[in-house]
Amino acid sequence: MxxxxxxxxxxxxxxxxxxxxxxxxxxxxxxxxxxxxxxxxxxxxxxxxxxxxxxxxxxxxxxxxxxxxxxxxxxxxxxxxxxxxxxxxxxxxxxxxxxxxxxxxxxxxxxxxxxxxxxxxxxxxxxxxxxxxxxxxxxxxxxxxxxxxxxxxKDQLPEIQRTPPYKYSNMDELKSILAEEGIRMHQAILANETAISGISEDEVYEKLDVILDAMKQAVRNGLAAEGALPGPIGLHRKAKRLFDNSSQPNASDSFLIRLNAYGFAASEENAAGHIVVTAPTSGSAGVIPAAVYALEEDLGITREKIREGMLVCAALGFIAKHNASIAGAEVGCQGEIGVASAMAAGLIAYANGHRFWRTENAAESALEHHLGITCDPVGGYVQIPCIERNAMGVVRAYNSYLIASVENEKFHKVSFDEVVKAMAETGKDMNSKYKETSLGGLAVSVPNC
Ligand code: SF4
CATH class of the missing domain: 3.30.1330.90 (D-3-phosphoglycerate dehydrogenase; domain 3)
Structure with a gap:
């Protein structure tokens, strides 16, 4: 590979x-x-x-x-x-x-x-x-x-690629590099990025800040918007109502409600055709931005830690894309919301100061519990089930982080590579009706839109 x-x-x-x-x-x-x-x-x-x-x-x-x-x-x-x-x-x-x-x-x-x-x-x-x-x-x-x-x-000439210093094609290879070199994961990905993009470390972080600010802006825009989304379904936005509800005096689950609101917010902006950040796709553009927003605005995690977490988050996406797919049309929604949730779980764990193996554990767990999820958008619109699924994806990412944060390395059983392999195999066997064609699943059972 x-x-x-x-x-x-x-x-x-x-x-x-x-x-x-x-x-x-x-x-x-x-x-x-x-x-x-x-x-x-x-x-x-x-x-x-x-x-x-x-x-x-x-x-x-x-x-x-x-x-x-x-x-x-x-x-x-x-x-x-x-x-x-x-x-x-x-x-x-x-x-x-x-x-x-x-x-x-x-x-x-x-x-x-x-x-x-x-x-x-x-x-x-x-x-x-x-x-x-x-x-x-x-x-x-x-x-x-x-x-x-x-x-x-067709007939595309191979691009001239700059060679990254740390060559890996999966998580096991990346782990070996980190152990041999005695470096942390974000340092390896940062060094690779400077080589691949031909820009300095400071420029990488500046560009990352643009991405992070765009993610947060999409959440902010979604939290401020109300009314029906475009298209024949007539689906009404929910992010603002959730967010407003989180500050009610009896809202004992306020953080969880806000996390859901952030997931809805960027995803509703996406459904409206507004500007979002692919993370790793547009259909899943609510999950990682929701995690970023919660880390910075609710949990007070510094921008520096979030930047480092984003490099790790990107590496998880690379490995999934390289060894399976991040396209709903290829492997179903496990490749979109599932991978986004895994990336977000890794981001949350790493930005919270966890070392590499717990970060991997959080990501693995989030993807594992999305295996087999199909892509069946009702009427071909990225609204049902996509918007709620973004909220589910970020909540599941946070839950995976919580579970991983007490994991004992000695007893850990499933690796990220193994679950990515399972996703690829499941995607291969999935009937094409469930791969973004709107010919099966909810797209058929909810026909009146
Ligand atoms: S159901 Fe399909 S279109 Fe919707 S988010 Fe999942 S992969 Fe994307």
């Missing part, structure tokens, strides 16, 4: 919700296409752009706003610079102008075709973007949205 070379800032990305596979990934594909065709010298001028969506991009892309996202990318916007109002304005289907190099064409969400859900592409979530002249295809690029807003494309 090759070493992990993913950057912390590829995992934690600021961008619009509600689903990183369905919004951030397709927007990046559209943006890449815009840049790719800028140097084309077409023998004939195209008269049309066609975007074909496959897999769960087709099954649930409408509910997730994939059409708006890919069109915004084609118009030259990136997830980190697009305005939510602009994205919303694309929903009316009015033509904009695609401009790239010598090509200028009208473009709207009407250029997006919802193609086959079942397909034989190497990744289920595939987009074909084409320049056409009538029925003739003048140029085509095949993109894959592989989860967490990451994309690949």
């Amino acid at each position: 090759p070493a992990i070379t993913t950057s912390v800032f590829e995992l934690f990305k600021i961008g619009p919700g509600p689903s990183s596979s369905h919004t951030i990934g397709p927007m990046k594909a559209g943006y890449n296409f815009n840049k790719t065709v800028a140097d084309l010298e077409p023998a004939e001028q195209p008269d049309n752009i066609e975007v074909r969506l496959y897999g769960s991009l087709s099954a649930t892309g409408k509910g997730h706003g994939t059409d708006r996202a890919v069109v915004a990318g084609l118009l030259g916007f990136r997830p980190d610079n697009v305005e939510c109002d602009f994205l919303d304005s694309l929903a009316d289907g009015k033509p904009q102008q695609f401009e790239s190099g010598k090509i200028s064409l009208p473009l709207s969400i009407k250029n997006v075709v919802y193609a086959e859900v079942e397909n034989d592409f190497p990744y289920a979530n595939t987009l074909l973007i084409r320049l056409r002249k009538g029925a003739e295809i003048l140029f085509e690029q095949e993109y894959y949205s592989i989860g967490g807003g990451f994309i690949r494309w």
